[in-house]
Amino acid sequence: MEQLPGADAAFLAIETPEAPGHVGGLTLLDPTTSPDFSFDKLVATISERIHLAPRLTQTLREVPLGLDRPYLVDDPDFDVRNHIRRIGVSSPGGLRELAELASYLHARPLHRDRPLWELWFIEGVSDGRCALFMKSHHCLMDGTAGAGMGELICDLEPEPPAAFATAADEERDGQRNYSSLEIGLRAAVHLAQGPRKTLGFGAKLLRQTAGMLFNSSTEGAPPLPTSIPATSFNRDVGPRRAFAAASVALDDVKTVKNHYEVTVNDVVLAITGTAIRNYLLARNELPEESLVSIIAVSKRAEGDGALGNQVTTVPCVWASDEPDPVERLKKIHHNAAVSKEVCANYDAELLSGMGEAFPPVLTNLFMRNFAPSLAPAMTPGNVLVSNVRGTPVPLYVAGARIETMYPLSILMPSQGLNITVVSYMGKVDVGFIADPDLVEDIWELAEAVPRALAELVEAVEKELQAPRA
Amino acid sequence: MEQLPGADAAFLAIETPEAPGHVGGLTLLDPTTSPDFSFDKLVATISERIHLAPRLTQTLREVPLGLDRPYLVDDPDFDVRNHIRRIGVSSPGGLRELAELASYLHARPLHRDRPLWELWFIEGVSDGRCALFMKSHHCLMDGTAGAGMGELICDLEPEPPAAFATAADEERDGQRNYSSLEIGLRAAVHLAQGPRKTLGFGAKLLRQTAGMLFNSSTEGAPPLPTSIPATSFNRDVGPRRAFAAASVALDDVKTVKNHYEVTVNDVVLAITGTAIRNYLLARNELPEESLVSIIAVSKRAEGDGALGNQVTTVPCVWASDEPDPVERLKKIHHNAAVSKEVCANYDAELLSGMGEAFPPVLTNLFMRNFAPSLAPAMTPGNVLVSNVRGTPVPLYVAGARIETMYPLSILMPSQGLNITVVSYMGKVDVGFIADPDLVEDIWELAEAVPRALAELVEAVEKELQAPRA
Known part of the structure; x- marks a missing residue:
């Protein structure tokens, strides 16, 4: 039995029916890499490994009236089959239909009386593929307390060594150390950590309430939170979700990046x-004034492997x-550099601090009653854009790539x-999630992304063909 | 704008995350009766008729702090496409997989900021069939305020007259009368009213709190609510649902009924x-003591067509x-007759009275905090068994039977x-819904039903073969 650390407790406490605190992942799989890939094999794979991620078998014991952070206790009735479910996508089973299904599944809050995760095995995907929708509460995803679902099920090869689970388990039970294979998995699977990183925005929001002001005299520096321009999507968020996605070639992004000497992240922005x-x-x-994005980039993606899950x-x-x-691209490049410099010192773990400082009942009361009206003033930008670097090598789930x-x-x-945004195996996959109200x-947003990149690639080609001045 | 009547308001007020107040219906369709049956045709059919059921386009305006019954107002953003959704069932798409999907869809509460209904079009059903899952809040199903979803979409023929919607609409707008065709539909479609009737149990629950005592001196009369035997399923109900179903031949039920001179309902019990x-x-x-069922039978099914939706x-x-x-069958026949006589005078609209008498906030506070612990003492039986008579003639949805x-x-x-339990077209379909915890x-329960009937049919055959005494 363990009490939830402050940050994780805060992710639970800020949850409301309109803003549930879980993250999701829609994964497309190619089952032809594994002749025996099936729902049953997926269940067997997870059953074998679930002991590696203790939080996935624990349930919350909330403190009466929310006066203290909840505890995690082993769920005596834990059965992996309660968490892995089968469903089908409507025909023809393309990305649009999958996105629609993922929207429904993502909008539904997790109930707190069982371990806070679900995995949906989706049949009926076009071209003989299949899909998974993973859903887990952010409070489960603590980097030190155990692996998340993504890390648990992803392999670097279709048929990982059979001894994997047992060997790793023994080391873990003894020393709470990870096997070297597990460390490799944890390091490789940035994909699954993406959602967590975007959540660092929670910290940002609270940082603003602490009254920090940006240095607004530098050109391109972000405006004060109170000066963020209003848009129709910066309003009270309701309970529904809509999801859309598009993919572009990483090579095209790099063409633009190299030509204008900017970063991949600048091109994504x-x-x-x-x-x-x-x-x-x-x-x-x-x-009239420029919109403000909020960039959430993993520090690890910038080369500092030792920082763990810290978020900027x-x-x-x-x-x-x-x-x-x-x-626009050039200005973004300049502004992003200015922002990073101006905000270099802002990296306190404020959400964690809030989780430690206030009982959940107060945090939740605050979020339910005041956050929607205060948020526009507290929020440092219009849209959070999280760019997660995946792996260039393929990953496998129960043998399927x-x-x-x-x-x-x-x-x-x-x-x-x-x-x-996730870069993985030569593609940049861009996902939009929104309140459809x-x-x-x-889809208009998602479909505009490849066109916007094509426009930049075209500009590069034009400049290359033009005689140099 | 209309204020919800007391009974409907009570169905909203008693709702908790563990006991959402909506009912559902899983409908299997044979699309071969309509060559152009499709999702789009279903959407078009409902769009054409939705004006006949005003509550399906209205949303709740709740009174601040729940101090009075909510009002219904037209939803300015109403779009039928927000309420009709497509999904697939996992393979092989048989009754088990459909039941699993229906369980997931049924467990999820409806959010209150839109008209309180959803219709799921389910693909991937085996044998070229398809299915619908209908979900609507009980507060929408008032018999006088408008037709429910089931009545709205069910026809007595694959291709109903095209003028149906318009003609009915004109009469309705003028006089609030129903066209004769609409009256026919309303009378025929008992199927869709089944769920409402089972809900009369809400009234029963409150009747008990009023302190009514049963006449426990008669043999076979129901015991006092405090003397209902305890079982593992008469405990606090959680948020999950599991559904299972079985079908038997109405002819077999009638064989038993006629031989032992009992009722169809006795055989079902x-x-x-x-x-x-x-x-x-x-x-x-x-x-050791007998379990107690709670029988909810529509009065209309007993031949009194004028009583509308009144529930016993x-x-x-x-x-x-x-x-x-x-x-056992003979005792049930006797006990049911005694119960009806003993309880003949208990037919007050108590749920309605509660809805009128108490503000929603009190009703909801009561249900959230005290109902689970008081319920065992208030509840007059172990399991509600609702027997709904359907039609002997087929019904159609967008042309599909x-x-x-x-x-x-x-x-x-x-x-x-x-x-x-629903009898429809020569079959008796039995559905079990439960908290899987x-x-x-x-499924063990569902599969036992055909065996139990076979046992009785066998007894009849044996008695018929035996020489008469």
Whole structure:
């Protein structure tokens, strides 16, 4: 029995019916890599390994009236079959239908009387593929307390060594150390950690309430939270979710990146920003001042492998007021650099602090009653854009190769749109999650992304063909 | 704008996350009766008719702090496509897989910021069939305020007259009268009203709190609510649901009914009671005293067409302490007759009265905090068995013939198991809904029903072959 650490407890306490605190992942699988791939094999694989992730078999014991952080206790009735479910996608089983199904599954809160995760095995996917939808409460995903579902089920090869589970278990039971294989898995599977990282925004939100002010005298520096322009999707978030996704070639992103000497993240911000700019322009709703994105990039992705799960989120002026796409990219590059410098010192674990400092009942009362009205003033930007670096090598689930994994993140109060981007095996997969009452056609956003990249690639080609000045 | 009547308001107020107040229906369709049957045709059919059921396009305006009954207002953003959804069943798409999917869909509460209904179009059903899962809040199903979803979409022929919707609409708008066709539909479609009727149990529960005592001196009369034997499924009900179903031939039921001069309802009680008796026997949990069923039979089914939706629920001693199946049937016949006589005067609309008398906030506080502990004392029986007479003639949805419709009812506090029975087109379809934490294998119950009937049919055959005394 263990008491939940502050940050994890805070993720539970801030949960409301409109803003459940779980994250999701829609994973497309190619089962042809494993002749015996099946629902039963998936269940068997997870059953074999579940002991490696103790939190997945524990349930919450909440303190009466929410006066203290909850405890985690072993669920005496734990049965992995209560958590792994089968469902089908409607025909023809393409990305649109999968996204619709994932939206339904993601919108539904997890009930707190069992370990807080579900895994949905989805049949009926087109082209003989199948899919998984993973859903787990953010409070389960503590980096030190145990592996998450993604790490538990992902392998670097279709047929991992059979001794994996037992060997790792023995080491763990004795010393709470990880086997070297497990360490390798944990390091490789950034995919599954994506959603957690985007959640660092929770910390950001609270950081703002502490009254930190940005240095607004530097050009391109983010504005004060009170000066973020209003949009139709920065309103109270309701209980429904809509999800849409698009993929582009990493090579195209790199062509643009190399030519303009910017970062992959700058290109990602440019093409998603263009999608949102066009969406608002088409509705005559684009604010005069630039929108502000909130960038959540894993520190590990920047080369510092030792920092674990620490999260950096910084607001970045999105240059949505700049009509020329290339100029917009250049401004974003400049603004992102300024933001990182200006915000370099902002990295306190404030959500954790809040979890330690306040009883859950107060945090939850605050979120239910005041967050929606205060959030616009507290929020440092319009849309959180989380760019997660996956692996260049393929990953496998029960022998089936992962083709794509889109994380579905949490919408915070007044953040009716969230973007997550994963690079994996030569593709950049872009996922949009939104409240469909605030974003009327989320596919319009997703479909604008490849067009925005094509526009930049075209500009590069034009400049390369033009005689050098 | 209209204020919800007391009974409907009470159905909202008693709702908790563990006991949501919606009812469901799993309908199997044969699409071969309509060459152009499709999801789009279903959507078009409902769009055409939705104006006939005003409550399906209205949303709740709750009174602040729950101090008065909510109002119904037109939803300015109403779009039928927000309420009709597509999903697939896992392979092979048989009754087990459909029941599993229906369990998931039924367990999830409806969110209150939109009209309180959903219709799921289910693909992937075996044998080229398809299925629907209908879900609507009980507060929508008022008999006078508008037709329910079932009545709205069911036809007596594959291609109903095209003028149906318009003609009916004009009459309705002018006089609030129904067209004769609509009256025919309303009268025919008992199927869709089944779930509502089972809910009359809410009234029963409150009747008990008013302190009514049963006449316990008559032989076979129901015991005092405080003397109902305890079982493992009469405990606090959690948020999950499991559903299982079985079908038997109406002719077999009638063979038994006619031979022993009992009613169809007596046979239904006997075969479901035998299933539960065997289930508890196998676990060494059968109480010494007889279990008590709660019978909810529509008055209309007894020939009184004018009474509308009035509900009768009476407790009936189930004779589960009688080992011989034929003797059990005879005792049930006797006990049901005694119960109806003893309880003849109990028919006040008490749930309605409670809805009028108490503000929703008090009713809900009561249900959330005290109902689970008080319920065992208030509840007049172990399991509600609702027997709904369907039609002998086929019904159609968007041209596709309805083969089977199983209602999925509400579980009340301490009622972890509920049975609904529908007779339709020569079959008797029996559905069990339960909290899977209280009933470990609901299919064991469903599968015991045809065996229990076969046992009675065999007894009849034996008696017919034996020389008459």
